[in-house]
Amino acid sequence: MTDFVHSARVAEQAMRVLFPPTPLLRNDFLSQRFGADIWLKREDLSPVRSYKIRGAFNAMRKVLADKPDQKVFVCASAGNHAQGVAFVCRHFGVNGVIFMPVTTPQQKIDKTRAFGGDNVEIRLIGDYFDDTLANAQSFCARVGAHFLSPFDDDDVIEGQASVAVELLNVMEHAPDIVILPVGGGGLSAGMRSYFAEVSPQTEFWFVEPSGGRSLYAAVQAGEPVTLDHIDTFVDGAAVARIGTKTFAALRDVPADHVLGAPEDRICATILEMLNVEGIVLEPAGALSVDVLPELSAQIAGKTVVCVTSGGNFDFERLPEVKERAQRYTGVKKYFILRLPQRPGALRDFLEILGPDDDIARFEYLKKSARNFGSVLIGIETKAPKNFDRLFAQLDRAGFTYQDITEDEMLAQFLL
Incomplete structure (x- = not known):
């Protein structure tokens, strides 16, 4: 037994004065969806709702x-x-x-x-x-x-390795795959170091938010590098530079095993886990679950552990999460419509909408135009394909419009 394995086990036992081991729970919903044996290590259920x-x-x-x-x-x-x-x-x-x-x-x-x-x-x-x-x-x-x-x-890395100690203590056999979120790298460094000694055959995948891929950048460069810009939405994992000590334990990670999760897609995962499973995850806590569709071929038929690293979700952010999730899944779009300033023009547009299309936003942008007015419109629908029908109808009716859903610059000012 190496010193690190021994120290991690001592740390795991010592922290029992604070809290019992966090649950390792099989998730039937995810297991059935991906044809795998998927377990969630529920660090979102620690006393502070994170590891x-x-x-x-x-x-x-x-x-x-x-x-x-x-x-x-x-x-x-x-x-x-x-x-x-x-x-x-x-x-x-x-x-x-x-x-x-x-x-x-x-x-x-x-x-x-x-x-x-x-x-x-x-x-x-x-x-x-x-x-x-x-x-x-x-x-x-x-x-x-x-x-x-x-x-x-x-010592922090050693403490985070106690997650690995706990899950291996209760599993009948070591998992085939472990999926971990990455911020500064403490959890990943600790768990990977422990598994390297105890279960070297276990495969690891690492997930970073797309707006803060510090581990991927370091693996590519062969050393920690500072990112020029990060997106702070996934606040629990938005780190511009991976740690020096954590990278020492992760430097030989294959670059293709370090995945980036788009922030809007993470929002969809948060909502799905909340609505379907009743599990409250913060953005960083949802990272390991978020990449399961991307890894569907690799995990099929295997035993997989996803570490849900945190559940400190501020519900005041829920409207933003829902908005981003809808835009990612394609059921909500924004566009600018050039509307003729004549009686009945608005009615003509409204008659084009389908039974599942709801107007979420309607705002004139140029109220003083003589012949035409620009209107910012947000539409929610039940299926992405409904927009194909809507835009085809607008084209046939001769309306001029511009889809700005993916225009980040306009979104900053208008949405």
């Missing part, structure tokens, strides 16, 4: 064992690591200063305060995680506190 409590606990436990007088810990987090640190600070009776991006969902901020109570102070600094991280590290150096990295720390 981040594990690394935070293990790192703080080991620091306090060496330095019992250490009283202040500092972290930077988009939310889940913050909640884990806050929970563990209160458990150990130490103080925490938690730096969070200004863009962090309010639900995660409120939960962090609730978990930490009087033991934590929250500072909102930076639009992106990497800005927040720099501020936290600078503060930590000034006051002599101990910095708890969200992922790039050996």
Whole structure:
């Protein structure tokens, strides 16, 4: 047994003072859909609704064992690591200063305060995680506190490996495939390192949001690189640079095993898991499930574990998630219609709509035009094919229109 395997098992046992193992549940819906034996490791059901409590606990436990007088810990987090640190600070009776991006969902901020109570102070600094991280590290150096990295720390990586310990403890045989979400790489580095010793035959797939593929970029370059731009929608995994220590454990990952999940598609997955299974997943927590259709050929007939890494979903975001999901699945479109300024023109357009077509938005953009007016229209329907019929009818009727659903620039200003 290697030191890492032993330490991961010790960490898993130590954290039982905080919470029992998270459930590993077979999902009949997904198993039947993909012809596989699919299990969900429900990290969304931990006390802080994510796996981040594990690394935070293990790192703080080991620091306090060496330095019992250490009283202040500092972290930077988009939310889940913050909640884990806050929970563990209160458990150990130490103080925490938690730096969070200004863009962090309010639900995660409120939960962090609730978990930490009087033991934590929250500072909102930076639009992106990497800005927040720099501020936290600078503060930590000034006051002599101990910095708890969200992922790039050996003890944190070791703590996250406890997910692997738990699932192998309860499975009759090791899974054929494990699918993991990737942000900074702590969970992936820990689990892959553990499996490499205990079940080297298990195949791994890694999933990043398309707007933040830091692991893929690093694998391609052979070293960590900083992305020029990231999309922060998947806030729990939107990291511009993979960790140095985490990449050391992931550098030999095949590039074609690092998948990118489009943000709008993730929204569709969130809604499906909520509506069909009653499982609440945040965007990062849905990553491993989101790529199952893409991997349908590889997983057929195999035992698969998807780690649902977090369930800290702010329901104030639900309208945006629904909107993005509808646009991705093709049941909602926006277009600009050139409407003649004459009596009956609007009625002519309305008569073209089918029985399943609903107007979700109708707004004149040029109210002073003499002969024609430009109208922004949003249409919801029950099946994507209905738009083929609608646009064909508009063409036959001689209407001029432009589909702007996929026009990101116009969407920023109009939608």
